[in-house]
Amino acid sequence: MKILIIGGTRFLGRYLVSEALAKGHEITLFNRGNHQHGFENVEQLIGDRSEQLDILKNRKWDAVIDTCGYVPRDVYLSTKTLADQTEHYTYISSISVYKDWILEGIDENYAVHTLSKKKLEQITRGGSRFIPEYYGALKYMSEKEAENNLVSKLLTIRPGLIVGKYDYSDRFTYWVDRIGKGGKVLTPGDPNQKIQLIDAKDLASWNLDMIEKKETGTFNATGINRNLTMLELLETCREVTNSDAEFVWGSESFLLEHNVKPWSDMPLWIPSEHPLEGEEKPWKGSNAFNIDKAIEKGLTFRPLEETIEDLHKWNQLRDKQINKAGITLEKEKQLLRELAKYSV
Numbered sequence: 001m002k003i004l005i006i007g008g009t010r011f012l013g014r015y016l017v018s019e020a021l022a023k024g025h026e027i028t029l030f031n032r033g034n035h036q037h038g039f040e041n042v043e044q045l046i047g048d049r050s051e052q053l054d055i056l057k058n059r060k061w062d063a064v065i066d067t068c069g070y071v072p073r074d075v076y077l078s079t080k081t082l083a084d085q086t087e088h089y090t091y092i093s094s095i096s097v098y099k100d101w102i103l104e105g106i107d108e109n110y111a112v113h114t115l116s117k118k119k120l121e122q123i124t125r126g127g128s129r130f131i132p133e134y135y136g137a138l139k140y141m142s143e144k145e146a147e148n149n150l151v152s153k154l155l156t157i158r159p160g161l162i163v164g165k166y167d168y169s170d171r172f173t174y175w176v177d178r179i180g181k182g183g184k185v186l187t188p189g190d191p192n193q194k195i196q197l198i199d200a201k202d203l204a205s206w207n208l209d210m211i212e213k214k215e216t217g218t219f220n221a222t223g224i225n226r227n228l229t230m231l232e233l234l235e236t237c238r239e240v241t242n243s244d245a246e247f248v249w250g251s252e253s254f255l256l257e258h259n260v261k262p263w264s265d266m267p268l269w270i271p272s273e274h275p276l277e278g279e280e281k282p283w284k285g286s287n288a289f290n291i292d293k294a295i296e297k298g299l300t301f302r303p304l305e306e307t308i309e310d311l312h313k314w315n316q317l318r319d320k321q322i323n324k325a326g327i328t329l330e331k332e333k334q335l336l337r338e339l340a341k342y343s344v
Helices: 010-022 072-082 117-124 133-152 171-181 200-212 231-238 251-259 290-296 304-317 329-342
Strands: 002-006 026-031 043-046 063-066 091-092 153-159 184-188 219-222 246-250
Touching: 010 026, 010 063, 026 072, 026 153, 026 251, 043 072, 063 072, 063 200, 072 091, 072 133, 091 200, 133 153, 153 200, 171 231, 171 304, 184 231, 184 329, 219 290, 246 290, 246 329, 251 329
Parallel strands: 002 026, 002 063, 026 043, 063 091, 091 153, 153 219, 184 246
Antiparallel strands: none
16 A cells, blocks of 8 residues: 555654555655654655645545644644545544543543634644643544544544653653662552553554554554553563662652652653542543453554563663653652651
């Protein structure tokens, strides 16, 4: 097949290109050219999706994958332009579209974020920039633009935490790196808290399978289809990295009282007994999304050990930098000292 990938040079996009090439597909990339991809036999079209779509006109592709649609206007323009030029369109959305993660087992029919037309115009007036505080609402409204233009051609995927090489967020990389260093490691909350994550390779492979079958619809894709706990996840990191790490569990109360921010300071952790700031109820469903629809359509997961090993090897070889997620070793030591006093 001929496949156009909007984006394709950063994290998930690189996996999509690799998997597509391995399957023998012909790939065209459309992006601003800000990141080198290193792929051979791949056509690259340079342009800004918000205003330079003419380069895509008068072309035909069997499928399109949109990895970087952040604002509804951009998704409207790309889907309107390509509606008659492709038989299938994948829009990569997010589980952030849901209005909250209070309940366990949230499926694709759960209530979503949205914005008024006035508010949408106000916050997107500056162009296609990423707007974290409205990310979920903008993603959902982008889904609707794609649905309106593509009718029966659209596959919408709502991933949760995607992990693997090239992850520029460093969220899961933080744990692999920190545990690999060994010693006492501050670990968050309940060791038995459920964790969901999906390997970018698994997500990309499944996406391409769905394209080949011309499957449409909306799917949660958070992985893994069993009750993975935080303890098991961290123990697997310790085993794969051959580390002597000792886990020191800080309770939710301790972490919140010491201003440890969920998800950013302690990646993967969202309190299950205490509401987040601005919320009335705790988000017990943050790592318990329903992915039955995707499983029924063939989504599978490779062993967790392989995911961690790939990430660990990549992290050791890349240019060293300060992790974008997690706490510093200095802050961790300070918190461990406080925790020792807190527990007495």
